[in-house]
Amino acid sequence: MKILKYLLIAFIVLGGLYAAVYFMKSNSKSPITYETETAFTTSIEDKTVATGKVVPEEEVEVKPQVTGIIDKIFVEEGDEIKTGDLIAKIKVVPNEQALNAARGRVNNANINLGNAKLDYDRNKALFDKGVISAQDFQNIQLRYDQAKQELRNAQNDLQIIRQGSTGGAQAITNIRASVSGTILEIPVEEGDQVIQSNNFNDGTTVATIADMKKMIFEGKVDESEVGKLKVDMPLSVSLGAIQDKEFDAKLKFIAPKGNEEQGAVQFKIEGDVYLDEDFFVRAGYSANASIVLEKKDSIMAIKEALLQFDKETEKPYVEIAIGEQEFERRDIEIGISDGINVEVISGITKEDKIKVWNKTEPKKKGEDEEEEEASN
Structure with missing residues (x-):
């Protein structure tokens, strides 16, 4: 009986061990086999991309010098014009307040002239008789001449307010191009009222003119990269409207002051x-400018995906193979990166085999279905 009892206990223990081993094997995943890569020689460019647009270097807004109504427009958007070409004609509409003041000035000038003439005629007779001296008569004649000049000035001012100029009989004034270039925009139409440009008002823009042969790139860069930029750095500008074409450019301006946009400080640049x-190239095309901040040729590099970083010091390191699926940590010093490859300054050689640590293990058959059922 005791033998049977011991045999039964032994059978139960062995069965339990077998079940435990079977359970562990059936639930354990196969170990990951890590691949390795080595360093290589390449060239790396550290670039940044600025978004913006291309615009003419100078845009000139043509504004009227009188207030009135657009009588006729002689150009269209896109036309090439030269300095002095006729753009539009304006029918002058006098300002009632200014017109009334000008009329009052003319009336005052007439009154002063009449009084000066009476004084002149009276004293001329006395001068002819030798009653008054020549110096006194000269002073009286000077006041008379000044009164006549004041009347002419007042009449000219009244005519300018009524007709826009002193030269013509019709109340029409011409708007001419102040520079040569292309008509970019005509924001007014025939019949629209326009306001003159003066010290208190910018005036109504009749046309915008620009030289389309001189274009610049206007963009913005982040504050983390603006310190790496220098005037005269080369740019490569690509336009959204022109595919598979890049235009060379040169950086000419970096804003000394940035503006906060969506929580980030942006600095304006021009090239x-x-x-x-x-x-x-049309004005206002959206554009991206690629700027090479730093470039190194024929340097030792590795793929940036091979890097690991210490959780405490945040210093980079890699794992080097020292045996069959055995690795050791190796701290390294890195340089510039283009987001794919990174320069290795020291810490490894080209012969070292670097662990591909972030390689994912392929899922077993049926695991996707099990995960989907678990999520549901």
């Missing part, structure tokens, strides 16, 4: 764009 005659 001269060298146009290609085979392509017509």
Whole structure:
């Protein structure tokens, strides 16, 4: 009986051990086999991209010098014009307050002239008789001449307010181009009222003119990169409207003050764009400018995905193979990066085999279905 009892206990223990081993094997995943890569020689460019647009270097707004109504427009948007070309004609509409003041000035000038003439005629007779001296008569004649000049000035001012100029009989004034270039915009139409440009008002823009052969790139860069920029750095500008074409440019301006946009400080930059005659670049095209901040040729590099970082010091390191699926940590010093490859200054050699630590293990058959059922 005791033998049977011991045999039964032994059978139960062995069965339990077998079940435990089977359970562990059935639930354990196969170990990951890590691949390795080595360093290589390449060239790396550290670039940044600024978003913006291309615009003419100078845009001139043509404004009227008198207030009135657009009588006729002689150009269209896109026309090439030269300095002095006629853009539009304006029918002058006098300002009632200014017109009334000008009329009052003319009346006052007439009164003063009449009084000066009476004084002149009276004293001229006395001068002819030798009653008054020549010096006194000269003073009286001077006041008379000044009164006549004041009347002419007042009449001219009244005519300018009524007709826009002193030269013509019709109340029409011409608007002419102040520079040569292309008509970008005509924001008014025939019949629209326009306001003159003066010290208190910018006036109504009749046309906008720009030289389309001189274009610049206007964009913004983040504060983390603006310190790396320098005037005269080369740019490569690509336009959204022109595919598979890049235009060379040169950085000419970096704003000394940034503006906060959506929580980040952005600095304005400008660059001269060298146009290609085979392509017509319109004002306002959206553009991206690629700027090479730093470039190194023939340097040792590794893929940036191979890097690991210490949780405490945040210093970079890699794992080097020292045996079959055995690795050790190796601290390294890194340089510039382009987001794909990173320069290795020291810490490893080209012969070292670097662990591909972030390689994911392929899922077993049926695991996707099990995870989907678990999530549901």
